[in-house]
Amino acid sequence: MAGGVVACTTPEPSSFDAGFERSIDWAPPAFGGVIPSPERNPLTEAGVALGRRLFYDRSLSADGSVSCATCHIQGRAFGDGISRGSDGVSGQRLGRHAPVLQNLAWHDLGLFWDGGASDLESLVVAPLVSPDELGADPDQLVEALADDPLYIQQFDEAFGAEPSLPLLMRAVAQFMRTLVSGQSRYDAFVAGEATLSADQMSGLRVFEQHCVSCHPAPFFTDHDFHNLGLETEFSDDPEDLRKGRGRITEREADFGRFKTPSLRNVTVSAPYLHDGRLYDLRAVLVRYRDGLVISDRLDPALIQDNGEAGLPISDQDIDHLEAFFETLEDRRFLNAPEFGQP
């Protein structure tokens, strides 16, 4: 908490410097100055360090070939650059696109594209044991951790306890909470420390007119679930995945709703949408303009006053939006050594 307060009152431009000394739970002032954590799992230096090691450790997987970082690559805002990856231990293609990992501490409506994971701690076990991801056997994994003197020491420092599955989940959650991206050119601009080009300024205006209802600053997502009409069939197979939020709530009104992704670092985190079907950011914008179809399910925010589906934006607006999105790229976040392989 103290670190957040210090950072708030530090004169610019040092608040955007890489080497600034901060407490482990520092967050940009616009994010509230501190990374929120559940009471049962506060951020600690030792916990985050342990979580980081686990995040990058391939030996967690069934055959030693896959770590969290296999599909969550820092330079891609911790996405994988593939529509539906097949880098898990089974080699099977996943049902959905690997989401980026940034500013997750503020996702208060659940994690995953459908919000099914209630918090980051609970999320961790899913890819860990999924046969198409790390495929770990929890008992064997905990045994292996308890055979590693450094892990024993790190669990003891972080939690005062021996390695266990729940504490592994807590450590990885702690590391993920520290993956904060809020130092882009846009953020410096808002703080009065940088300027935007004329095209970027025009893009910001288009953005504020047409995009903010679902992608509000400072996170550029409302963390909520919306229907873009991407899915039209909601079969049980495979595993109800196409039902989106409706898979979790079992409410038909939620069928086809997926979580709004943040637009931070959107220029480096292609492909896009819950199944990664579009690799080109411009194609996504064109789809918002030309590709939407009126239906009962389409989110009302995507229906114009004249009753037509889609955003009324010109080609030039799209150019400007693309220019604006460049200002949301946070090179500090994408290259921060403390987020990389230990």
Next chain:
Amino acid sequence: MKYLSIALLALSACGGDSDSPGGGGGPAATDAGPVAAGALALQFSHEIQGQPMVVDQATTLADGSPLTFAKLRYWFSNLVLVGDDVDDYTVPDAYYLIEQTREAARVRLDIPDVPAGRYVGIRFEVGVDEGHNHSLDTLAGELSAGVNMSWNWNSGFIFMKAEGEVGLNSGGFEKSFTFHIGRDESLRLVELEQAFEVTSEAGAELRLRAEVAQLFDEVNRENNLSILGGSVAQTIADNYGAMWSVEAGN
């Protein structure tokens, strides 16, 4: 009414501080010094029409339909011993996995440090209370996301798994059934009356009988028997809330 609110208080107190490493209560103590305590053994007996259920052993429902269990697992939680001449005793950190599968049998609990006294019954839940059901990293009791009794894609514990084969009628045709029941609304509170006494010299034993054929009550076996949610899940939850009886052991 007063009795009920006290009971709820006891339940929530149990959940409150059980989520810290190394937590969990010892024997209750008062200003007068440690209370004399003894042990209570709970022996679970899963039965089909009064006969012990044996995994993979063919048996029948009351209407003659064939029935074979391959797996029965459930979270047994929030155990309270209802006092007669002593206070109700909330067993600390009481989240236990009871199971009968091909690989494992866990049908007995030994509860230590029960305050000595006369009790008139027990109260427990089948499933996991809402306060513990949505954080899979909980440290409470035996709860774990690593024992195939949780939904990791929709954070929550699976309260009961029952799997096997069951027939539509006495004609012999069998189909597989898979009941995986969870979610907050499937929690069932069970209250059973049975006098027993715990002393520091002699432990008490209770035999908890569950008539597991009752899981099929009001379930249309002609329909899909892969039940993971929906209204049939609530019928099955009602059934696992109602299938219990208790008698003094020894």
